[in-house]
Amino acid sequence: MKVSLFITCLSDAFYPRVGEAMVRLLARYGVRLDFPTVQTCCGQPAFNSGYWEEARDSARTILEAFEDSDFVISPSGSCTGMIHHYPKLFENDPAMLEKAKKLQAKSYEFTQFLVNVLGVTDVGASFPHKVTYHPSCHGSRLLGVKDEPMELMKRVKGLEFVPLPFAEDCCGFGGTFAVKMADISGAMVSEKVDHVKETEAEVLVGLDMACLMNIAGNLRFRGEPVRVMHLAELLAEGAKLA
């Protein structure tokens, strides 16, 4: 069975450590992640801004990359969610539409695959820190990833979980929104960080590096020493794989 990593352009460029954590974690369960190098970006920035022709150029690399994979795993609910839009994006192209539907059916956000497919909830990690969690909108609302990260965190030894107030509120990233509507986005991320501070957590964890880059960026801007990690990183570090 071929299990492939859809790293996402953002993690490829900025957060290779997240991909590395996923590779090491899954190897423990006998899953060797394959990495097709023709992949680039899911096309979401163009798609969400209304430039669908441009989005299709980018999406084709993803469809090609994972054509013969059995499972496609990604560290982002948002980019996985974008794959769910491919059938709409290619609705007028029967051949591509068929491929799009196939890819959608085999695409998983990382914790969906770990918990729902492999049936793993205890990776044997220990992480004696105060941790809070931001559920990214696309993963939780559009893919329905809600319980999976909780199941995983619950079983990490020593992890003290502090709920994030107004956790379900968007962090204000929204892709090009953060650039186009910078002041609204800035107000949103500032409020999110206010809530993170309220928890007095040492670590903020999430499932989407775009949102985490946004929140981490504001934390750093304000000189707040909260560590920001993808859940895969936390689990790998806690299981001494990092």
Place this chain on the structure above:
Amino acid sequence: MSAKTMPNTVKKRAELALNDDFLRKAVKFTTERLRNGKKNASAEHGNWDEWRERGRQIRLHTIAHLDYYLNMFVDNARANGVHVHFADTGADAVRIALEIAKNKQAKTVVKSKSMVSEELHLNHALEGIGVEAIETDLGEYIIQLAGETPSHIVIPAIHKNRYQIADLLSEVAGEKLEADTTVLAGFVRKKLRENFLEADIGMTGCNFAIAETGSMVLFENEGNARMVTTLPKTQITLMGMERIIPSFQDLEVMATLLPRSATGQKLTMYMSGITGPRREADADGPDEMHIIIVDNGRSLQLGDPEFQELLNCIRCGACLNACPVYRHIGGHAYGGTYSGPIGAVLTPALNKNVAEWDDIANASSLCGACYEACPVKIPLHEMLIYLRRRKVEKGHGNKLEGAGMKGFAVLMGNAKRFRAALKMGQIGQKLVVRDGGIRAKIGPLKGWNSYRVLPSLPKSTFRQRFATLDQEIRQGLQEMSPEIRGRMEAALKKREREGGGGHHG
């Protein structure tokens, strides 16, 4: 703020709001209260998603057969003695309303809350022919005094705090009123009593129109709509053409969804069903009743697969209360009659001319909170993308952004080019990186770096690291357990059986 003095872009309007601490505090306070109320009420009711689906199905069915149900409604309303008028445009609706007012030689009109009337700017038109229009919903009364437009579909004066309201009402009272909500509401109540008794016409909106009986149904909390529909001799009801539901049985579902979604109430204080003018045995009610059915761009959505569901909206305002953008910028920043996520979609969708659309659809992070809150499951977050696409397709996109997206397609259309760009970035960033981050407020980074520090690119990308990593993994790879292998195979089989499209939840 009055519509006239508003800047013409969302960005500029939002800037005004973001710098208004009173507004932000007031909006935050009330939307939080409302959305918590909704959460509690829907949880207490139970099976909320099933009820949402039921509501959605009723709305989908009605809108799919809108011609049939509209005919049925009109036939029944006429049989009840109602004068029914059709208005294609806002101007038509205004003309019809003014004609009735002139015929009745009306001096004053008392109004209960109606978003359609706001859409038509009817108060202004009435003033133009010398008829005084008096809003009797407390929130509407306040914004009328302030010379503003509603900034929320359900709570028109959500952006004002009680001190600002006390100042406005004190002017009317001619004395300083205490900023106490009971005192203020008491004053307005007394004041409006006189208006109800004097008014020649009562004007209402319409929450639902029941096709099988020709009735119109109003949900309200203050009792003002009941006064408006019982005291004046003539009643005019303004109704969006999509307000129809087939039967009173369907109203049960709507009455479950609407108040809970809007304010967290099990039911509003008053729910009135009005079936025609006063009959002989009735103690009160208007002698003459008019219903003006307004299209004004609504029928543009019919047959449009991407937007027809927009007509399913029951105007509860839950999407506004859930929206993190609305929470920070309030309703006036949306620049139209309808605000929040529903307004961001409805305002452009009602206007056929794409060239006239402003940048309102961009004021969303597409987080989907609106969809999650919507009692009839309208996918507003997707419609926002469709609006953006239509604007680009019609050639009204931002030129700079268009050029940027062309570049994006070139870069991301091919992994070799993407890899080359990453390498260039790794080298080029050395000019601006300090201490592992980029703080420079230059070019497209200006907005981002006004609130954040951008991380620098690490020494190597994932694709540069993978070969080494994979070699290491191959050496220490664990044997896959039969349980895990079994689960993976089962997932594959399930997929073959059920086909694509699953969420794997």
